[in-house]
Amino acid sequence: xxxxxxxxxxxxxxxxxxxxxxxxxxxxxxxxxxxxxxxxxxxxxxxxxxxxxxxxxxxxxxxxxxxxxxxxxxxxxxxxxxxxxxxxxxxxxxxxxxxxxxxxxxxxxxxxxxxxxxxxxxxxxxxxxxxxxxxxxxxxxxxxxxxxxxxxxxxxxxxxxxxxxxxxxxxxxxxxxxxxxxxxxxxxxxxxxxxxxxxxxxxxxxxxxxxxxxxxxxxxxxxxxxxxxxxxxxxxxxxxxxxxxxxxxxxxxxxxxxxxxxxxxxxxxxxxxxxxxxxxxxxxxxxxxxxxxxxxxxxxxxxxxxxxxxxxxxxxxxxxxxxxxxxxxxxxxxxxxxxxxxxxxxxxxxxxxxxxxxxxxxxxxxxxxxxxxxxxxxxxxxxxxxxxxxxxxxxxxxxxxxxxxxxxxxxxxxxxxxxxxxxxxxxxxxxxxxxxxxxxxxxxxxxxxxxxxxxxxxxxxxxxxxxxxxxxxxxxxxxxxxxxxxxxxxxxxxxxxxxxxxxxxxxxxxxxxxxxxxxxxxxxxxxxxxxxxxxxxxxxxxxxxxxxxxx
Amino acid sequence: xxxxxxxxxxxxxxxxxxxxxxxxxxxxxxxxxxxxxxxxxxxxxxxxxxxxxxxxxxxxxxxxxxxxxxxxxxxxxxxxxxxxxxxxxxxxxxxxxxxxxxxxxxxxxxxxxxxxxxxxxxxxxxxxxxxxxxxxxxxxxxxxxxxxxxxxxxxxxxxxxxxxxxxxxxxxxxxxxxxxxxxxxxxxxxxxxxxxxxxxxxxxxxxxxxxxxxxxxxxxxxxxxxxxxxxxxxxxxxxxxxxxxxxxxxxxxxxxxxxxxxxxxxxxxxxxxxxxxxxxxxxxxxxxxxxxxxxxxxxxxxxxxxxxxxxxx
Numbered sequence: 001x002x003x004x005x006x007x008x009x010x011x012x013x014x015x016x017x018x019x020x021x022x023x024x025x026x027x028x029x030x031x032x033x034x035x036x037x038x039x040x041x042x043x044x045x046x047x048x049x050x051x052x053x054x055x056x057x058x059x060x061x062x063x064x065x066x067x068x069x070x071x072x073x074x075x076x077x078x079x080x081x082x083x084x085x086x087x088x089x090x091x092x093x094x095x096x097x098x099x100x101x102x103x104x105x106x107x108x109x110x111x112x113x114x115x116x117x118x119x120x121x122x123x124x125x126x127x128x129x130x131x132x133x134x135x136x137x138x139x140x141x142x143x144x145x146x147x148x149x150x151x152x153x154x155x156x157x158x159x160x161x162x163x164x165x166x167x168x169x170x171x172x173x174x175x176x177x178x179x180x181x182x183x184x185x186x187x188x189x190x191x192x193x194x195x196x197x198x199x200x201x202x203x204x205x206x207x208x209x210x211x212x213x214x215x216x217x218x219x220x221x222x223x224x225x226x227x228x229x230x231x232x233x234x235x236x237x238x239x240x241x242x243x244x245x246x247x248x249x250x251x252x253x254x255x256x257x258x259x260x261x262x263x264x265x266x267x268x269x270x271x272x273x274x275x276x277x278x279x280x281x282x283x284x285x286x287x288x289x290x291x292x293x294x295x296x297x298x299x300x301x302x303x304x305x306x307x308x309x310x311x312x313x314x315x316x317x318x319x320x321x322x323x324x325x326x327x328x329x330x331x332x333x334x335x336x337x338x339x340x341x342x343x344x345x346x347x348x349x350x351x352x353x354x355x356x357x358x359x360x361x362x363x364x365x366x367x368x369x370x371x372x373x374x375x376x377x378x379x380x381x382x383x384x385x386x387x388x389x390x391x392x393x394x395x396x397x398x399x400x401x402x403x404x405x406x407x408x409x410x411x412x413x414x415x416x417x418x419x420x421x422x423x424x425x426x427x428x429x430x431x432x433x434x435x436x437x438x439x440x441x442x443x444x445x446x447x448x449x450x451x452x453x454x455x456x457x458x459x460x461x462x463x464x465x466x467x468x469x470x471x472x473x474x475x476x477x478x479x480x481x482x483x484x485x486x487x488x489x490x491x492x493x494x495x496x497x498x499x500x501x502x503x504x505x506x507x508x509x510x511x512x513x514x515x516x517x518x519x520x521x522x523x524x525x526x527x528x529x530x531x532x533x534x535x536x537x538x539x540x541x542x543x544x545x546x547x548x549x550x551x
Numbered sequence: 552x553x554x555x556x557x558x559x560x561x562x563x564x565x566x567x568x569x570x571x572x573x574x575x576x577x578x579x580x581x582x583x584x585x586x587x588x589x590x591x592x593x594x595x596x597x598x599x600x601x602x603x604x605x606x607x608x609x610x611x612x613x614x615x616x617x618x619x620x621x622x623x624x625x626x627x628x629x630x631x632x633x634x635x636x637x638x639x640x641x642x643x644x645x646x647x648x649x650x651x652x653x654x655x656x657x658x659x660x661x662x663x664x665x666x667x668x669x670x671x672x673x674x675x676x677x678x679x680x681x682x683x684x685x686x687x688x689x690x691x692x693x694x695x696x697x698x699x700x701x702x703x704x705x706x707x708x709x710x711x712x713x714x715x716x717x718x719x720x721x722x723x724x725x726x727x728x729x730x731x732x733x734x735x736x737x738x739x740x741x742x743x744x745x746x747x748x749x750x751x752x753x754x755x756x757x758x759x760x761x762x763x764x765x766x767x768x769x770x771x772x773x774x775x776x777x778x779x780x781x782x783x784x785x786x787x788x789x790x791x792x793x794x795x796x797x798x799x800x801x802x803x804x805x806x807x808x809x810x811x812x813x814x815x816x817x818x819x820x821x822x823x824x825x826x827x828x829x830x831x832x833x834x835x836x837x838x839x840x841x842x843x844x845x846x847x848x849x850x851x852x853x854x855x856x857x858x859x860x861x862x863x864x
Contacts, residue, residue: 242712381640454701
């Protein structure tokens with residue numbers, strides 16, 4: 001270990017001063033911090049808050065759908081509720097979730113760095129997030145937004161409510177995302193520990209890097225698109241309004257040019273977490289490091305070429321449809337490669353089914369379904385039938401909500417001891433995982449079925465033949481909610497225990513485990529130099545007592 | 552596994568549906584297979600290689616290029632096959648046969664209007680003949696809508712400022728459900744329509760007598776519908792304002808002065824004559840520009856107009 005650092009008999013590192021949570025103290029020290037770990041934690045609480053808000057809107061939707069006609073709200077309210085559910089979940093939860101919380105916390109630690117490349121910009125990212133979030137909530141006082149999170153024109157340019165404020169909120173949030181991306185790219189390029197080449201850094205970093213590429217290249221297009229939408233509403237410039245000679249389909253091209261890569265901003269970090277959790281809990285080196293690394297970059301780049309697969313029936317030329325369908329299928333391959341490599345990592349390993357690993361296994365199953373159901377939508381003739389039905393809703397919830405959420409929870413349960421120096425109750429964590437997994441599937445499998453049977457999405461009323469499936473879905477959602485609240489409560493309850501965590505409870509080989517749990521503000525005492533690869537389990541086993549026994 | 556197909560998909564009611572269903576089921580089987588295959592591998596590994604002691608050493612297997620190629624090339628081949636299959640179905644649905652009956656569809660919040668080759672219009676009810684190709688030429692008067700028929704496996708967005716097309720050959724007599732499939736506001740989920748797939752006989756009846764809705768409608772309401780949709784409103788007002796033709800307000804029972812110097816009582820016969828032979832009597836002070844509606848209005852529609860005029864006191 002670098003000097004100033006004593007490895008005690010129990011495997012904890014005694015710190016010369018407090019850890020990053022305690023030192024410095026006070027609310028102001030948090031609000032003006034430039035410590036990536038504190039920023040990551042503040043993002044974590046913000047995202048949790050908005051996940052609860054977005055989740056409440058989801059519960060309102062599901063309750064409304066218990067009956068085919070009016071249940072608890074009228075059509076106009078319903079339209080606002082599903083819009084806000086989507087907008088909050090996409091912009092305030094799923095896009096920032098893993099990069100801004102786990103990414104911010106872990107990336108510098110994994111690289112052996114003291115912080116990200118631009119710590120002050122990191123803080124600005126957080127403030128932009130809070131600003132955009134407040135603006136989005138502000139639309140509640142302007143009559144809400146009823147356009148759907150996709151803002152298609154000319155409905156979005158002609159309807160009332162707080163659309164303009166909402167698009168400006170998304171515009172501001174876009175900058176939060178871009179700054180995070182800039183930071184991560186610079187950090188990965190410039191702040192790796194000595195001796196850590198590109199192919200010696202943890203795959204989580206490759207995942208964050210690929211995500212960051214998309215963040216900086218795609219988000220500006222959303223910004224411009226939203227600005228044009230605002231201009232159209234305010235000044236009637238006629239770019240999307242056909243009555244003024246504009247083209248409403250042009251909006252869709254602009255919108256999806258960002259929003260398709262955006263879904264890879266969501267899934268790449270989730271995959272990045274998998275590449276960390278699975279080797280540790282299989283106590284085996286990652287299988288196919290380069291394949292996974294290159295797949296991450298491939299997914300990021302290919303993601304820019306397929307946007308119009310959201311528009312096969314939009315009135316686009318059939319030739320364009322054919323090209324976009326063809327390209328879309330290629331993204332299946334790097335995704336499949338990763339899944340097979342993770343399974344191969346488990347093969348002949350020494351597997352411990354602790355909660356992070358249970359979440360990882362749940363991810364593998366849910367992501368398999370999510371990815372494969374994408375094939376129906378990539379394929380032209382089946383997509384014509386399934387587009388704008390609940391089949392699509394189920395597909396994207398499997399990849400965006402299911403896979404992402406499970407990966408976030410895997411990463412949280414994995415890094416929790418490092419972040420807070422405490423452990424949650426493992427039995428409750430496992431129960432939470434099972435409830436979330438079962439609840440999630442119970443919510444969305446009925447939606448695949450109603451979709452292929454012809455149930456359109458964004459429908460307030462529906463034909464009575466779909467009621468049984470809707471009721472089943474709502475019951476599933478309640479189970480999911482129970483699982484999530486149990487998990488949250490379990491994680492929060494860990495704060496009742498005093499800090500007293502060993503540095504490396506899981507026996508991980510990446511650099512964050514070579515410092516105390518929680519780490520000091522400067523992460524390491526001196527510059528750490530990795531003595532082995534991030535997944536090298538041939539190295540000397542960790543000192544006795546440094547691993548936590550089941551409890 | 553036909554039970555699975557009927558569980559997941561609505562019945563097939565157009566020639567196009569079988570193209571789609573074959574591919575859909577193939578991908579279903581693929582999905583089910585790989586879900587259980589991956590799941591089996593994961594559960595097998597988690598059980599067979601569960602950690603039995605703290606100090607276990609695992610093999611340092613970093614990669615296997617041959618495996619990487621296998622699980623890249625096989626999936627790539629399969630997805631390419633799926634692409635071509637989907638592409639084929641998409642193209643065949645894009646090109647209507649030359650002899651397709653053309654129907655113009657107008658979408659507006661929140662109704663579907665259909666206009667037939669003979670100029671008839673219906674609202675929310677589309678009549679098509681069985682086993683004959685029909686082409687819909689569609690546009691919207693306001694926001695983007697989408698015409699979706701699940702039993703045909705067909706959908707196309709309906710745009711303002713542009714025309715989009717959809718064609719089908721219906722293979723089952725009866726009623727097929729149409730949904731609007733592009734969110735368009737408050738009435739989006741109520742913007743439903745029905746396709747009545749008529750046998751030759753039923754279709755003949757429809758062409759002759761109009762659709763069910765029209766046949767059931769009270770004459771006065773039918774007359775009002777004709778007034779609004781067939782062009783009468785262009786020249787004749789119902790509030791007394793002078794237009795290109797005399798206002799209908801209070802006209803029933805009046806005496807119109809003709810350019811022939813005679814007085815003509817506005818009764819049922821006069822109205823019928825004005826519709827079918829407009830040049831027979833020209834009212835003084837007006838130009839002889841009214842076109843004839845011979846062949847453009849059904850008998851019942853003429854009766855409806857008469858009733859409607861009678862009601863405008």
